[in-house]
Amino acid sequence: MILEHALLPVKPGREEEFVAAFGEAKQIISSMPGFRTLTLSRCQERPSAFLLLVEWETLEDHTVGFRGSAEYDEWRRLLHDFYEPFPVVEHFDQVLAV
Incomplete structure (x- = not known):
């Protein structure tokens, strides 16, 4: 599993x-092969900043597919725009989870 961070x-x-x-x-991204999950979060201190985290099966599912x-x-x-x-x-590889 690969975690995309933007x-x-x-x-x-x-x-x-x-x-x-x-x-x-x-709807577009969730239909793609290798897509697992997605979260979009909004920053409390900077309301114009959003954090996108997407889990992919492989790096290539995102970068190529x-x-x-x-x-x-x-x-x-x-x-x-x-x-x-x-x-x-x-892109991140998981090292530790609790």
Whole structure:
């Protein structure tokens, strides 16, 4: 299992519009091969910052399968205009769980 981490800096004033668009976009990502779970959280101290965590079966399910798909074009159309600056996406291997 791979955990994708993305801190999403949404343009101030567009937060609610982003949440609505993400509600539509989550249908896209959740239909992709290798997708396991997703959480989207909003920062209390910085309400324009959102944390996206996605579990994938493999790194390639995200980097090749999802990002290389036609569905990703729709994901990008729905969400990428909200970010300033564009988010950094990183992938993590679990080391310890309780």
